[in-house]
Amino acid sequence: MRDGALPAALLCAALGLLLAYASRKALAPAALALVIFALVVFAVGIPVRWEEAAFFGCWASIVVMAASIHIRGGPGFAWPVVLAANAGVWAGAVLSVAGRSTDLAIALPWILLVVPALWVRKTRIGLAIKIVASWLGAVAILAAAIPLTPTPGYAPDHRE
Numbered sequence: 001m002r003d004g005a006l007p008a009a010l011l012c013a014a015l016g017l018l019l020a021y022a023s024r025k026a027l028a029p030a031a032l033a034l035v036i037f038a039l040v041v042f043a044v045g046i047p048v049r050w051e052e053a054a055f056f057g058c059w060a061s062i063v064v065m066a067a068s069i070h071i072r073g074g075p076g077f078a079w080p081v082v083l084a085a086n087a088g089v090w091a092g093a094v095l096s097v098a099g100r101s102t103d104l105a106i107a108l109p110w111i112l113l114v115v116p117a118l119w120v121r122k123t124r125i126g127l128a129i130k131i132v133a134s135w136l137g138a139v140a141i142l143a144a145a146i147p148l149t150p151t152p153g154y155a156p157d158h159r160e
Helices: 005-019 026-042 048-068 078-098 100-124 127-147
Strands: none
Touching: 005 026, 005 048, 005 078, 005 100, 005 127, 026 078, 048 078, 048 100, 048 127, 078 100, 100 127
């Protein structure tokens, strides 16, 4: 969970699920905001000492997106675009400290999860999107908590 591609891909997937509940007018601006902000932050780069903050911001953004899917009446237009810009910033930050340039091409297309999510939402099993989003939120909470507690395999112990 500490490489660049997986957290950024999960972030883009969470955004794709959120966009299935957003206004249709928000799809293109949100996708554009994600790509632009991710490319700019990745190109500019962030200091390696901010690695923990970048990963925590990524995981926190996934939790916010997963929770936003449950907003009564849908998240509307502005909120998904703001969250897409936020996702672009954190995806670019995580990829700049822990990823490679090819990881952008791996992570960003996960926003296309919106296409099957839109179809599933129109069927009788639309609740499945909310369940998957909640699962993503739970995984993000667990991944954010790992650095807070010394866990074997993640923190140096007496043998190292």
